[in-house]
Amino acid sequence: MIAIAISTTIADGGEYACAVATAGGEPQLLDFDPAALDDQLAGAAGVLLSGGGDVEPARYGESSDLADEVDPRRDAFELALVRRARERGLPTLCICRGVQVANVAFGGTLVDDIGRALGPAAAALHRWEVDGESVRGLIDGHTLAIRPRSLLATIVANESLVTGSRHHQSIARVAADLDVVGTTADGIIEAVEARFASPFWLGVQWHPESTLAQDDGASSAIFAAFVAAAGHFADSRNDR
Ligand code: MN
Numbered sequence: 001m002i003a004i005a006i007s008t009t010i011a012d013g014g015e016y017a018c019a020v021a022t023a024g025g026e027p028q029l030l031d032f033d034p035a036a037l038d039d040q041l042a043g044a045a046g047v048l049l050s051g052g053g054d055v056e057p058a059r060y061g062e063s064s065d066l067a068d069e070v071d072p073r074r075d076a077f078e079l080a081l082v083r084r085a086r087e088r089g090l091p092t093l094c095i096c097r098g099v100q101v102a103n104v105a106f107g108g109t110l111v112d113d114i115g116r117a118l119g120p121a122a123a124a125l126h127r128w129e130v131d132g133e134s135v136r137g138l139i140d141g142h143t144l145a146i147r148p149r150s151l152l153a154t155i156v157a158n159e160s161l162v163t164g165s166r167h168h169q170s171i172a173r174v175a176a177d178l179d180v181v182g183t184t185a186d187g188i189i190e191a192v193e194a195r196f197a198s199p200f201w202l203g204v205q206w207h208p209e210s211t212l213a214q215d216d217g218a219s220s221a222i223f224a225a226f227v228a229a230a231g232h233f234a235d236s237r238n239d240r
Contacts, residue, residue, distance in 0.1 A: 001026045002231045005044040007078055007098075009052055009071075015209040016095070023227035032077040037084060045237070046091040046200075046230030049078055049098025051207065054169055055122045059113060062198070068168070078199035079105045079186045091200035091229040093222070095165055099192060099203030107173035114168055114188065122186050134166045136210040144190050150181035151202060152191050154216040155225045163190070163206035163215070170205055171225070178203070200229030212215050 004025040006013050013020075016025035030040050041047070053069025059079070078101045085092045087155045094102045100110050115123030125142055128135040142165045153159050161182075171189040174180055182191030182204075194201035208219035 001044050003028050003043050003225055004046045004048055004230055005030050006050060006118075007032070007039060007049045007074075009074070010050070014205075015226055016048060019209040019223045020048065020227065023223040024108075025227040025230060029238075030077075030081070031203040032074045034077050034080050037077070037080055041081075041084065041088070041090070044090060044110055045234035046093070046226060047081065047085040047228075049092070049145035050147060051098065051166070051194060053097065054111060055097070055100055055104050056113075057110075060109040062112070066113040066116065067170075071211065072175055075101070075176060082106075086194075086196065086198065086201075089198060089233075090199065091226060091233055092202075093200075093226045094106075094203035095209065096205060096207060100171065102203050103171045103175050103178060103192070106177045108171060108175035108178065111170045111171040111172045111188075112226075114170060118186055122188070123168065125184070125186065126167055126170070126188060128165070135164070136166065136207065137164055138162050138211055138214050139165050142184060142206070144182040144184060146191065147181040150191075151193050151198050151200075151225075152181050152204075152222075155202075155221050158218065161215070161218055163175065163204075163208070163218075164211050165206050167205055184202075199233055200226055202226070218233045 007109040020027045054067040057064045082105045114145040144161045187235045192207040208222045
């Protein structure tokens with residue numbers, strides 16, 4: 001069994017759990033309880049940080065009137081989670097809020113609102129809305145330039161990728177231990193990898209779990225690579 005610990009507010013893990021299960025992992029949902037972090041990670045072979053509300057700006061030394069759905073308890077848990085996953089060398093996949101949490105955990109900062117920073121066209125590109133609902137599928141023009149030979153380029157077998165996008169914040173100052181490997185043409189950071197040693201570490205600002213059947217396999221390839229790395233982690237632990 002390849003247990004993947006998922007941090008999310010979605011009761012059954014939703015699309016995240018489905019994507020993990022489809023890739024051959026066993027989703028295990030975490031409680032936002034920092035005191036129980038080590039117990040919850042005892043059998044985990046991988047960690048997935050999911051989307052959600054905004055990180056409390058004080059966590060990166062700023063304030064904002066546009067921070068939305070702040071949950072200090074979740075922040076505390078997930079900041080500890082992503083650091084502990086790193087200490088343990090656990091394969092880690094961070095999605096949307098997850099990549100923002102990781103950047104803050106490792107010392108970076110966030111753009112508190114893309115619309116305020118870059119204007120309404122940029123805001124709409126990164127959160128396309130129809131009838132007041134954000135579109136969950138691929139967004140025409142939300143095209144990433146991916147660094148050649150990066151982990152992400154290898155996984156998706158491409159250096160250009162159209163993705164979905166549902167975010168109003170993004171990475172501002174990149175944490176020293178992370179490396180930008182994907183951006184949109186407006187300069188928004190969409191993908192980061194670890195500079196520290198890890199069997200698998202990828203942060204994506206978009207939502208591959210929502211586009212598994214829409215992009216010629218790139219989204220499912222991300223989950224497949226993550227769960228495969230978790231499988232190797234589980235095997236190496238069992239060998240000890
Ligand atoms: Mn985006």
